[in-house]
Structure formats: structure tokens, C-alpha cells
Amino acid sequence: MKKVYYPLLLGIMALCMSFFPAASYAQTEQDALMMGERKLCVAATVQYSSWTNYWEGNFNRDNENLGRVTSKAAALMLNYGLKENLNIMATLPYIQTASSKGTLSGLKGFQDLSLAVKWRALQWQADRQKVSVFAVGGFSTPTNQYNIEFLPMSVGLGSQVLSGRLISDLQVNKFSLTLSGAYLHRGNVKIDRSAYYTDRLINSNEVNMPDAGNFQLRTGYRSSRTIAEAFVDNMTTFGGFDIRKNDMPFVSNRMNSTRVGLEAKHYLARIPALGLHAAGWHTLAGRNVGQAIGFLAGVDYIFDFTSNTASK
Amino acid sequence: MKKPFTFLLSCLCLLHLVSCDKDVVETNAGYQALQPTQTDAEAGTWTPLIVSSAADFPLSAPEPATSAAYLQELKELKTMTANLTADQKRIIDYWKVGSVLRWNEIMRELVAKHNLPPYQNPDKTYPIPSAANPFAYPVFPFSNPPYAARAYAYVSAAQYDALVMAHHFKNEFKRAAPYHADASIKPAILKSELAAYPSEDAVVAGASLEMMKLLFPADVAYLTKMAEEEKNYRLWSGANVRSDVVAGDSLGRWVARKVIQRAKTDGMGASVGTQELWTKLEDDCRAKGETPWLSLETPKRPPMLPFFGDVKPLLFDRSDVPALRPGPPPSANSEQMRKELDEVLSYTLNPTREHMRIVNFWADGVGTSTPPGHWNAIATEEFVKKQYSEVRWARNYALLNAALMDAAILCWNTKFYYFNARPCQLDPKIKTLTGVPNFPAYVSGHSTFSGAAATVLGHIIPERAIDFKAMAQEASDSRLFGGIHYRADCEEGLEAGSKVGDYAIARARTDGAE
CATH class of the missing domain: 1.10.606.20 (Vanadium-containing Chloroperoxidase; domain 2)
Structure with a gap:
């Protein structure tokens, strides 16, 4: 019954933690689900997110020279169960941006490859309750030298990210509650310019990227074939600087956001290896990010490499 | 149980890989203490740029070395x-x-x-x-x-x-x-x-x-x-x-x-203009049968310092400006213009990463020290290698910056004389890879600045003249690659800029420092 599902929250983070798409860590790291041993989940998703308003520092504004900024992405994800309690994952999104007004060109391309290892460290199971604790280590790196100096049209921030996450999960009957927190250590990036202004002029093409934290609470219904959860998610950058009034955004801005959303996944009764996946979210508060709404749709299929048993 | 440890170990390795050293070392961090190879002690005879004569300032003689006051100062x-x-x-x-x-x-x-x-x-x-x-x-x-x-x-x-x-x-x-x-x-x-x-x-x-x-x-x-x-x-x-x-x-x-x-009294105060004068620029352009420039910003922003072209230059007279001004750009409806528009469009449709690098490196837009500042930074990197005296540092910057100011004057004069449209005004299919500046296209500011700066710097440091010229060409190209300028803007801008640079060289030859 338990490990059928492909974990939730595919790629949501890819589209909303900042001004533009930035998958800084493997998206499947955030939930409390595991693939069974020797099972491989292959998932494909498409995502759409957009905003008209954004925050310059704390000032919420629109910009008629951008209109609606949209970002469309398609991502391929793999999740393999090395063991019952140890999964490895990989994600690679392709992203395309556009603005509805003004003259700025959109950009497109492959973004960052994320790799993660998820370990269920502890599990207590009582009659109808289950408590689990997970540790997730992730690493992501840009797959190419995409242009990071054209925010908000850039496809990513170009930084290598190392992340560590702890997840605690409680399940009582069909009710689930998951709390998770991650620390993201971000490597410096190189830009094409030889100097840039933050709160002073820095004569270098290297930019110090502040680290960041991600916190998430999700709760809802979880059965053997269906998951439906609501979540609240916060991204906080530890450092960085604010976009000044009418300035352009920059890779090392202090990008914060708080989002709420719904997410659901269902595995078909007739083809239990095939899952359908959907999510939607909205940004409630932020700083130096777009006030985005986003949607995701995806399918996944589970291949079972165990010798005899079926997946269910 | 071994796997988690392997995992932790690889994490530590990765941490090392990513973090390495987060401190950013700036290019000016390694500059050595000033140690001029020559003192330029005779620089009191060099020709100043603006002040007429040293004798105008009544600087009192210092107290003699043997005086009580000076000994007190030493103490x-x-x-x-x-x-x-x-x-x-x-x-x-x-x-x-x-x-x-x-x-x-x-x-x-x-x-x-x-x-x-x-x-x-x-x-x-x-x-x-x-x-x-x-x-x-x-x-x-x-x-x-x-x-x-x-x-x-x-x-x-x-x-x-x-x-x-x-x-x-x-x-x-x-x-x-x-x-x-x-x-x-x-x-x-x-x-x-x-x-x-x-x-x-x-x-x-x-x-x-x-x-x-x-x-x-x-x-x-x-x-x-x-x-x-x-x-x-x-x-x-x-x-x-x-x-x-x-x-x-x-x-x-x-x-x-x-x-x-x-x-x-150089005319800067009048450079902003008024609504009436801005409208007149449009009307004059229409009267010539041309398509006037429009602000591509929303809401429409008044043009940037449209009468800066009337500011009094440092290296030549105001009356020299019309003769230096490049001839007219291709007419908005001409075949030549269509050709140039198509060229701009082709650069923006599928930009290479190298072209984007060039656009970014030379963008020098909002929040930067501007193209003149960028050329000051380039000059600085060269000057430090030369171990100049303070007065020679100042003289070289003064030549460079006088040329850059006069390049701005000539360029702005040309822009608002012809008042022609940016590529994406004439062809909305053109989307740009950098912000569109809020003033007419012809001639390119970056090209004019860069033509002037490269010419002056090539005179000051002749062994680098070819490199400065290549940099100026790249700066000029960057505006074409970025989709905000036509080829004519860039080529004529470079040429106009280098003419301004020649005035600075003529001055350099006679100011007494060479």
C-alpha cells in the first residue's frame, strides 16, 4: 500500500522561489514519500507561472513595460528506490520566459540539474498512526552557462546549490501532516560584467550569493492511491540586497516569498503504475520576487524492477 | 547502513566544491602603493584645461624650515x-x-x-x-x-x-x-x-x-x-x-x-527642455518627412536631456558641432532601413551566448557607472600598470573624460537633430536583449563614447591601441546584438567618437606633458 506514489510537489519550487524559474534543489525532496526498493518512477510535468506585480524591496508594484511575465517549463524527473528507506532523484527542467508588454526578449533553455538523496532515518508505526523522519541531501548545478544578467527574463540564477533538509511526517488514518525545513548553501556566480552595484560598487565579475532557507507545512488526505494536500511554503534568503526603486533585479537580491497552494495526485485503479498529478499555488507575500500564481500538471509511471511481485 | 555515511561524505565533498571561498576579491584590491617612475616635477608648466593661470591664486609662502612654527609642525x-x-x-x-x-x-x-x-x-x-x-x-x-x-x-x-x-x-x-x-x-x-x-x-x-x-x-x-x-x-x-x-x-x-x-554657464541647465520644446522636436522631424522617435516606455517618458547637445564642449567650440555631426541616417521608409531592421531582427531572434555576453559586458545601463564610467574603469586598469605621478594620472583622466563629455555632446546633438526611431519602434517584432534607452537611436551613444575613449587611450598607451580599438568595436557591436541600434548608428557613432578623440590627442601633444 505505502510506496506506490511518486512523491508530491514535483517542480513547484522550480517556478516560484524567485523572480523567475529557479529550481535550486530537487523538488521531490520536500515531501514524506518514498519509492520502494528497485522501483523507478519517471515523471514528466509541465508548469506555468506568471505575475504582473512584483516587489521592489517591500514595495509592491506593476510595470507596464513588462505587463505579464510568464514562465513555462517542462521537467523530467527520475526517482529510484535504492532501498526501502533510501531514494535517489534527479530533475532537469527546460524553461521559457516571456513578457506581454514592452520590448524585452524572452529567454529559453535548460536550467539546473538537481540530484538528491533521501533517507528515511526513523519510523514509528502504531495502530493507525505513523511518524517518520527523513533527511535529504541535494545538489544542483546549471547545465549550461545561461544568461543570468537579464532578470526577470533569465531562466535561472546560475548558482550551484547544496541543500540539506529535515522532514517530519505524521499520518493518522488518512490524515497527513508534514513539516520540513531546508538550508540552501549557494555558490558564488560569475556574471559577464566587470562591476556591479549592490549597496556599493563592487569591482568584480564574481557575485556572492546569499544562502537561503525553505520551510514548508503540508497537510491533507493521503490514501493508497490518492493524495490531496494543502501547503504553505516559505523561502527566505539570508542576506542579499533589495532592488532599488526602478532598478533592475539582480541575482543576489534578497528574494523571499510565502506561497499557499493545493496539490493532488491520483494513481489509476486500472493501471496502478500510472499517476496523474496537478497543483496550483499563489504567492501571498514576498520581497524582490514576482507575485506569481502557478499551475502544474504531470504524469508519472512506475517501473518495477523487483523480480516477482507487482508494485501493489 | 553504509550508504548514509557514503552520502554524508559526498555531501561534505560537495560542500567544499560549492563553498570554496565565498569572499569576492575585487580587481582593485591588489593595487600597490603609488610609486611614480617619474615625479613630473616640471608639471607646473603644463597647460591647465579650464583655469587660466596659477598666478591668479595668492598662495602664501610657507614658513621657512628653520621657523618655530614649522618645527612645531614636525613635532x-x-x-x-x-x-x-x-x-x-x-x-x-x-x-x-x-x-x-x-x-x-x-x-x-x-x-x-x-x-x-x-x-x-x-x-x-x-x-x-x-x-x-x-x-x-x-x-x-x-x-x-x-x-x-x-x-x-x-x-x-x-x-x-x-x-x-x-x-x-x-x-x-x-x-x-x-x-x-x-x-x-x-x-x-x-x-x-x-x-x-x-x-x-x-x-x-x-x-x-x-x-x-x-x-x-x-x-x-x-x-x-x-x-x-x-x-x-x-x-x-x-x-x-x-x-x-x-x-x-x-x-x-x-x-x-x-x-x-x-x-x-555651459548650458546644462537648459538640457532638460520643456513639453513645448519636446513637441517641437517631433514636429520638426515630421516636417522633414521622417518618422519621429517615440518613447517606448509606458507611461511615456520625456526624452533624456534632449538639449544636452547644446552644452559647451571642452575640446572644441559649440560652433564646431554641426560640422562634426554625422550625416543623416537612412530614411525610416527606405530600402536601406528595411535592410538594417532585418539585420537587427536577425541578431535578436536566436542570440548566441557569446553575443549575450557582449551585450551584458557593455550594457552599462541602469545602476551602473555608465559607458563613460566603464571606460574610466578600463583606463584605470591600464594606468596602474604605468606607475604615473598623481599629476599625470589626473592629466590622463582629464584628457579621457574631456573627450567623453564632448562625445556625449556631439552624440546627443546628433540624436536630437535627426530624432529618429529605435529599431523596435519601427518593427515591433524586434525584442531586445537589454533595456531600450529613452532617446533617439542615431548615433549610438556607446559607439561614440567608445570611439572617443579608445582613440585617446590609444594615444596615451600606444602599445595597447589595437586592443582599445577592438574593445570599442565590441562595445559598438553590443548595441546591434542587443537589438537597440542599427548598424548605421554604431558605425557612424564610432567614427564621430574617434574624431572627438583626435581633438583630445591634439591637446595632449601640446599640453607640455609629452
Whole structure:
């Protein structure tokens, strides 16, 4: 019954933690689900997110020279169960941006490859309750030298990210509650310019990227074939600087956001290896990010490499 | 159970990979203390740029080396140079790299800080920054490229003229440096054979502060602090006695006031224009049968300093401008224009990463020190290798920045004379890879600035002339690759700029420094 599902929250983070798409860590790291041993989940998703308003520092504004900024992405994800309690994952999104007004060109391309290892460290199971604790280590790196100096049209921030996450999960009957927190250590990036202004002029093409934290609470219904959860998610950058009034955004801005959303996944009764996946979210508060709404749709299929048993 | 440990171990390895060293090392961090290969002691005879004659300033003679007052000053210096605090040592290490260089860095920083177009009013008009109320939003100034070009030029001119005068007086009074007068004083800087009165650093600090508090009035506290630190550094390091510093400071301020008199009457005040004049530019263009430029911003923003082209140049007369102005751009409806539009479109449809790199490197847009600032940064990297004296540093920056200001004047004059449309105004299919500047296309500002700068720098450092030319070409190309300029804008801009550069070279040949 338990490990059928492909974990939730595919790629949501890819589209909303900042001004533009930035998958800084493997998206499947955030939930409390595991693939069974020797099972491989292959998932494909498409995502759409957009905003008209954004925050310059704390000032919420629109910009008629951008209109609606949209970002469309398609991502391929793999999740393999090395063991019952140890999964490895990989994600690679392709992203395309556009603005509805003004003259700025959109950009497109492959973004960052994320790799993660998820370990269920502890599990207590009582009659109808289950408590689990997970540790997730992730690493992501840009797959190419995409242009990071054209925010908000850039496809990513170009930084290598190392992340560590702890997840605690409680399940009582069909009710689930998951709390998770991650620390993201971000490597410096190189830009094409030889100097840039933050709160002073820095004569270098290297930019110090502040680290960041991600916190998430999700709760809802979880059965053997269906998951439906609501979540609240916060991204906080530890450092960085604010976009000044009418300035352009920059890779090392202090990008914060708080989002709420719904997410659901269902595995078909007739083809239990095939899952359908959907999510939607909205940004409630932020700083130096777009006030985005986003949607995701995806399918996944589970291949079972165990010798005899079926997946269910 | 082994796997988690392997996992943790690989995490640690990755952590090392990602983190390495998060400290950013700036290109100016490794600059050595100023150690001129030649003192340029005779620089008092060089031709100043704006101030007419050194004799105009009645600098009093210093107290003789044997006087009680001077001996008292030496005594004071010995106390000050002993037991320096860490902060004093930091200030010494900062300024000993070079006064003119440091003030150039400060200026580039302030230009970048203030290079932000004002945000619109609720009624969709735009506020104009006011020098009378510099702290209120929109903070004064909006240091856009023409504003910045003029600011760099006047500050450099004031520094150069003040140093020429300082050398005149050094030569006249020949007061020895305190460490030569009293061998027990061990300076924290490299010893100089130049006469010490008046102090070069104090001259530059006084001139720079007086100029820059007018150009960047909202930063007066920061500027004052820097000037004070620089003057103190001369005392703490044992390089000058107090009377050297006081004399230099007042000389520097006096020169700055002369330069300010010129600046106040150069026509900058009229460069913004009025709604009536902006409309007239459009009407005149239509009357010629052409398509007038329109602001591509929403709400529509008035053009950037449309009458800056009437400002009085430094290297030639206002009346020379029409003869220097490039001929007309291709007509908006001509076949040639269609060809140029198609070329722009082709660069923007599938840009290569190398083209984007070039666009980004030379973008020098909002929040940067502008193209003139970028060329000052390029010049600085070259000048440090040459170990110039302070006065030669100032002279070379003054030549460069006079050319850049006059390039801005010629370029703006051309832009608003023809008032032609940007590529994406004529063809909305063109999407740009950098922001579209809010003024007409012909000729390209980047190209004009770069043509002028590369020409001047190629004269100052001949062995690098080919490289400067290649950089200017790349800067010019960047505007075509970015989709904001036609080829004609770039080619004619480079050419016009290099003509301005030639004026600076003609001056360089006769100013006495070569």
C-alpha cells in the first residue's frame, strides 16, 4: 500500500522561489514519500507561472513595460528506490520566459540539474498512526552557462546549490501532516560584467550569493492511491540586497516569498503504475520576487524492477 | 547502513566544491602603493584645461624650515605618526594607492548609485530630480550617461588643473617633505623627492569634494568623510605637515570654484527642455518627412536631456558641432532601413551566448557607472600598470573624460537633430536583449563614447591601441546584438567618437606633458 506514489510537489519550487524559474534543489525532496526498493518512477510535468506585480524591496508594484511575465517549463524527473528507506532523484527542467508588454526578449533553455538523496532515518508505526523522519541531501548545478544578467527574463540564477533538509511526517488514518525545513548553501556566480552595484560598487565579475532557507507545512488526505494536500511554503534568503526603486533585479537580491497552494495526485485503479498529478499555488507575500500564481500538471509511471511481485 | 555515511561524505565533498571561498576579491584590491617612475616635477608648466593661470591664486609662502612654527609642525607630526590605530592604518593603506585613482573610483560608485530613472507619479507623469532638494525622491541626480560624462570631465579637469597649480607652487617654494627635513620621521608611504608644499593629496581632496558635493549633493556626508580621511592620512603617514595640507586644500577648492563657474554657464541647465520644446522636436522631424522617435516606455517618458547637445564642449567650440555631426541616417521608409531592421531582427531572434555576453559586458545601463564610467574603469586598469605621478594620472583622466563629455555632446546633438526611431519602434517584432534607452537611436551613444575613449587611450598607451580599438568595436557591436541600434548608428557613432578623440590627442601633444 505505502510506496506506490511518486512523491508530491514535483517542480513547484522550480517556478516560484524567485523572480523567475529557479529550481535550486530537487523538488521531490520536500515531501514524506518514498519509492520502494528497485522501483523507478519517471515523471514528466509541465508548469506555468506568471505575475504582473512584483516587489521592489517591500514595495509592491506593476510595470507596464513588462505587463505579464510568464514562465513555462517542462521537467523530467527520475526517482529510484535504492532501498526501502533510501531514494535517489534527479530533475532537469527546460524553461521559457516571456513578457506581454514592452520590448524585452524572452529567454529559453535548460536550467539546473538537481540530484538528491533521501533517507528515511526513523519510523514509528502504531495502530493507525505513523511518524517518520527523513533527511535529504541535494545538489544542483546549471547545465549550461545561461544568461543570468537579464532578470526577470533569465531562466535561472546560475548558482550551484547544496541543500540539506529535515522532514517530519505524521499520518493518522488518512490524515497527513508534514513539516520540513531546508538550508540552501549557494555558490558564488560569475556574471559577464566587470562591476556591479549592490549597496556599493563592487569591482568584480564574481557575485556572492546569499544562502537561503525553505520551510514548508503540508497537510491533507493521503490514501493508497490518492493524495490531496494543502501547503504553505516559505523561502527566505539570508542576506542579499533589495532592488532599488526602478532598478533592475539582480541575482543576489534578497528574494523571499510565502506561497499557499493545493496539490493532488491520483494513481489509476486500472493501471496502478500510472499517476496523474496537478497543483496550483499563489504567492501571498514576498520581497524582490514576482507575485506569481502557478499551475502544474504531470504524469508519472512506475517501473518495477523487483523480480516477482507487482508494485501493489 | 553504509550508504548514509557514503552520502554524508559526498555531501561534505560537495560542500567544499560549492563553498570554496565565498569572499569576492575585487580587481582593485591588489593595487600597490603609488610609486611614480617619474615625479613630473616640471608639471607646473603644463597647460591647465579650464583655469587660466596659477598666478591668479595668492598662495602664501610657507614658513621657512628653520621657523618655530614649522618645527612645531614636525613635532606634531612625530606624535601623530607614532602609535597608529588599526583604523588609521586601514585609511593609510587605502589612500596610498593614489589620490586621483581613489576619487575616480568614488565617482564611479556614486554614478552607479544614482543611475536610476525616476519612478512615475500617480498621474503617469515623471518627477524630475531637483538639486535644490537632493534627498527627497527622486534623489538628485539621475546620473544618466550625459550627466555622468560631464561629471567625470569636470571633476577630472578640476583635479588636473589643481595639481598643475600645486606643482607650480611646489616648484616656487621648494619645501622639503617632512621626512627629508627630519630623518627621525619614518613615513608609512614611499618617500617622494617632490616638494611637499602644497600637498597633492589635499589639493585633490579639496578640488574633488568641492566639485562632487555639487554633482552629488545627497552624498555630501560621505564625500566630506572621505576628503577628511585623505587629508588626515597625509599627516598620519608622515607625508605632509599640517600647513602643506591646509594650503593644498584651499588651492584645490579655489580651482574647483573656477571650474564650477564654467559648469554653471555651459548650458546644462537648459538640457532638460520643456513639453513645448519636446513637441517641437517631433514636429520638426515630421516636417522633414521622417518618422519621429517615440518613447517606448509606458507611461511615456520625456526624452533624456534632449538639449544636452547644446552644452559647451571642452575640446572644441559649440560652433564646431554641426560640422562634426554625422550625416543623416537612412530614411525610416527606405530600402536601406528595411535592410538594417532585418539585420537587427536577425541578431535578436536566436542570440548566441557569446553575443549575450557582449551585450551584458557593455550594457552599462541602469545602476551602473555608465559607458563613460566603464571606460574610466578600463583606463584605470591600464594606468596602474604605468606607475604615473598623481599629476599625470589626473592629466590622463582629464584628457579621457574631456573627450567623453564632448562625445556625449556631439552624440546627443546628433540624436536630437535627426530624432529618429529605435529599431523596435519601427518593427515591433524586434525584442531586445537589454533595456531600450529613452532617446533617439542615431548615433549610438556607446559607439561614440567608445570611439572617443579608445582613440585617446590609444594615444596615451600606444602599445595597447589595437586592443582599445577592438574593445570599442565590441562595445559598438553590443548595441546591434542587443537589438537597440542599427548598424548605421554604431558605425557612424564610432567614427564621430574617434574624431572627438583626435581633438583630445591634439591637446595632449601640446599640453607640455609629452
